[in-house]
Amino acid sequence: EAGVAQSPRYKIIEKRQSVAFWCNPISGHATLYWYQQILGQGPKLLIQFQNNGVVDDSQLPKDRFSAERLKGVDSTLKIQPAKLEDSAVYLCASSSRTGGSRTDTQYFGPGTRLTVL
Amino acid sequence: QKEVEQNSGPLSVPEGAIASLNCTYSDRGSQSFFWYRQYSGKSPELIMFIYSNGDKEDGRFTAQLNKASQYVSLLIRDSQPSDSATYLCAVRGSSASKIIFGSGTRLSIRP
Numbered sequence: 437e438a439g440v441a442q443s444p445r446y447k448i449i450e451k452r453q454s455v456a457f458w459c460n461p462i463s464g465h466a467t468l469y470w471y472q473q474i475l476g477q478g479p480k481l482l483i484q485f486q487n488n489g490v491v492d493d494s495q496l497p498k499d500r501f502s503a504e505r506l507k508g509v510d511s512t513l514k515i516q517p518a519k520l521e522d523s524a525v526y527l528c529a530s531s532s533r534t535g536g537s538r539t540d541t542q543y544f545g546p547g548t549r550l551t552v553l
Numbered sequence: 554q555k556e557v558e559q560n561s562g563p564l565s566v567p568e569g570a571i572a573s574l575n576c577t578y579s580d581r582g583s584q585s586f587f588w589y590r591q592y593s594g595k596s597p598e599l600i601m602f603i604y605s606n607g608d609k610e611d612g613r614f615t616a617q618l619n620k621a622s623q624y625v626s627l628l629i630r631d632s633q634p635s636d637s638a639t640y641l642c643a644v645r646g647s648s649a650s651k652i653i654f655g656s657g658t659r660l661s662i663r664p
Contacts (some may be wrong), residue, residue: 451575456637476561476656477643477656477657478557478641478643478654478655478656478657479597479641479654480654481651481653484651492651505617527596527597539585539604540623540645541587541599542587542599542652543599544596544597544598545596546595546596
């Protein structure tokens with residue numbers, strides 16, 4: 437079974453530029469998550485999708501971040517314009533169940549390391 | 554108070570010894586608890602999860618949960634240098650859906 441795929445793996449941009457990340461979850465997984473992990477911290481949930489609907493986006497800075505999962509499969513996370521504090525690893529994860537089951541577990545992709553200069 | 558707290562470490566343990574990693578959480582209604590291992594520059598990898606009070610064993614790993622004390626731990630027996638990594642505790646709260654991660658404990662196994 438193929439794992440969660442993400443691209444690109446690395447991205448360097450200047451502040452105020454825009455950037456987009458792509459994620460393809462494990463086949464058949466209904467729930468997709470985007471996390472931001474700043475160096476030395478644990479992952480912070482940005483947005484959670486169940487199929488193509490948003491379950492939680494309470495910590496997504498909506499003035500600059502956007503995400504979509506139009507067909508309920510792959511997803512794109514965009515930052516526009518980027519700030520220096522957006523430098524982090526952006527992790528995508530997926531899980532098979534609805535996300536509400538206590539045994540539901542998340543599997544992470546390799547992440548995209550973003551550096552904003 | 555942070556929702557999920559871990560000692561950042563580093564925790565240094567001699568090879569072959571037992572490593573004990575601890576995590577406390579603030580939401581008393583939390584439903585399930587996860588331990589992830591994260592090597593430097595890599596993404597988190599699930600080690601195990603637990604949702605009932607008591608111990609759960611998987612190979613060299615044992616997760617322990619005490620809901621009354623809002624405390625979960627991970628024991629690693631016969632520690633190996635390959636166990637050197639950051640260990641993330643994650644908690645699914647009473648809202649059922651959202652998982653909150655701690656900031657991780659850095660573990661170093663010295664030969």
